[in-house]
Amino acid sequence: MKSALTGAAVCLGLLLASITGSAQASTTSAPQPTAQARQHGIDKAGEAYMGWTQNTTTTSSTAAAPTDFGTAAVVEGIDVSSHQGNVDWAAQWNAGKRFAYVKATEGTSYKNPYFAQQYNGSYNVGMIRGAYHFALPNSSSGATQANYFATNGGGWSGDGKTLPGALDIEYNPYGATCYGLSQSAMVSWIRDFLNTYKSRTGRDAVIYTNYNWWSTCTGNSTAFNATNPLWVARYASTVGTLPGGWPFYTFWQWTSTPLDQNHFNGDMSRLTALANG
Structure with missing residues (x-):
């Protein structure tokens, strides 16, 4: 009997150790924000x-009002994530916003818990809306993340009110600036994502990035400027030098005050045309 009890105790100990080890592995597997990311x-x-390194809502600084619009006509919009919670879409409409991008996913393990309220709410108030994916190129392939995005809010429909999904590819809030990838490997990852997204939805995804990150981590690659619309982040009164040889921007995120605000480079008819594909 003693031997049996001893054996049972050993088995129980091993089981508890296994459970504890699994819990620890689960806890440590999630990427941890850097000190800089926590400040933002x-x-x-x-x-x-989007644009977390340029966010000014946690500081006293504000961006100057834009003066360089690219075209005579612009459409005003916003982008939101879980940080905004439930958005008062009627108030945003009354403030002149006519489009919105909503964060849907990050990597392959995160879905925005406010996505339905934000995505459907913007649509219901009359806005043209789209979804975006925050890329983590060091965690899985571009194809894997594109499929996760398309399945969890990043799809597209030709209803005239849905913009193509956007790939948010920028500074890593969890570690190395370029996610440990070489410039050529990063370009390959982005291509994998974009090709997979197009095969899932029939649309070329918008690329959200900024000049400094794109130059550093892709070698200022010009591989996508003929196919994928550019959404450039620059918090200044002018849009500045565009990355990747793009001849013009489609969207410009110019401030985070009081929340992320964007210009569409064209009038409402052109925005509707982008939604229609």
Whole structure:
């Protein structure tokens, strides 16, 4: 009997050790925000958002009003993530916003818990809306993340009110600036994502990035400027030098005050045309 009890105790100990080890592995597997990311409101995995390094809402600085619009006509819009929670879409409409991009996913393990309220709410108030994916190129392939995005809010329909999905590819809030990838490997990852997204939806995804990151991590690659619309981030009164040889921008994120604000480079008819494909 003693031997049997001893054996049972050993088995129980091994089981508990296994459970504890699994829990520890689960806890440590999630990427942890850097000190810089925490200063910009990213406290845990999944909370990354467009333009997080340029965010000014946690400081006293504000961007100057834009003067360089690219075309005579622009359409005003916003982008949101879980940080905005439930958005008052009627107020945004009354403030003149006519389009919105909503964060849907990050990597392959995060879905924005406010996505339905934000994505459907913007649509219901009359806006043209789209979804975006925050890329983590060091965690899985571009194809894997594109499929995750397309399945969890990043799809497209030709209803005239849905913009093509956007790939948010920028500074890593969890570690190395270029996610540990070489410039050629990063370009290959992006191509893998874009090709897969197009095969899933029939649309070329918008690329959201900024000049400095794109130059550093892709070698200022010109591989996508003929196929994928550019959404450039620059918090200044002018859009500045565009990355990747793009001849013009489609969207320009110019400030985060009081939340991320964007210009579409054209009038409402052109925005509708982009939605229609």
